Amino acid sequence: MLLLCLAGPAAAENCPPAPDHSAKISDLVAKVRAAETEAAAKRISNRMWELWTDAPDDYAQELLNEGMTRRESYDYAGALDAFDALVAYCPDYAEGYNQRAFINFIRQDYAAALPDLERALARNPRHTGALTGKALSLVALERPAEAIVALRRALDLNPWLTERHLLPVLEAQEKSL
Numbered sequence: 001m002l003l004l005c006l007a008g009p010a011a012a013e014n015c016p017p018a019p020d021h022s023a024k025i026s027d028l029v030a031k032v033r034a035a036e037t038e039a040a041a042k043r044i045s046n047r048m049w050e051l052w053t054d055a056p057d058d059y060a061q062e063l064l065n066e067g068m069t070r071r072e073s074y075d076y077a078g079a080l081d082a083f084d085a086l087v088a089y090c091p092d093y094a095e096g097y098n099q100r101a102f103i104n105f106i107r108q109d110y111a112a113a114l115p116d117l118e119r120a121l122a123r124n125p126r127h128t129g130a131l132t133g134k135a136l137s138l139v140a141l142e143r144p145a146e147a148i149v150a151l152r153r154a155l156d157l158n159p160w161l162t163e164r165h166l167l168p169v170l171e172a173q174e175k176s177l
Helices: 002-006 009-014 022-034 038-052 058-072 076-089 094-106 110-123 128-140 144-157 162-176
Strands: none
Touching: 022 038, 022 144, 038 094, 038 128, 058 076, 058 094, 076 094, 094 110, 094 128, 110 128, 128 144, 128 162, 144 162
16 A cells, blocks of 8 residues: 555656557557457457556555555455556556556446547557457447447457447447437
């Protein structure tokens, strides 16, 4: 908990830029698009997550890890505190926003999740986790046309996402409106 006390508004000045994994992500996107099986695609997707969760420095990594550990133990308030501290410390790091959005999604506060998903995507437009989170949040908010756009963007990057099965349902729903 000491970590959370150390992050403050001035701390953002000390956060280095997030590691530039854009070339590796581009390579992984190409590989996942060409994957022949869902299992192969899942392994590639897991490598993307390893890159997205590679924080700018050790302190940011500790905050990210703490938030994810708290989330896994259903301590959503503690996870939000950790992700709030991460975002305050590293406001240019997409994963801080994505993880905070995920907590709000789990808590079924979809309207609160959307701004953080937009922030994550502004920093990392090829983040399929943020794109699918956005699509699912929009579905929950009964905004299927917007959800379709987000989901198509995600599936363009990774056609093997488990959420791919939702697209035909959303498209049928939109046609019936």
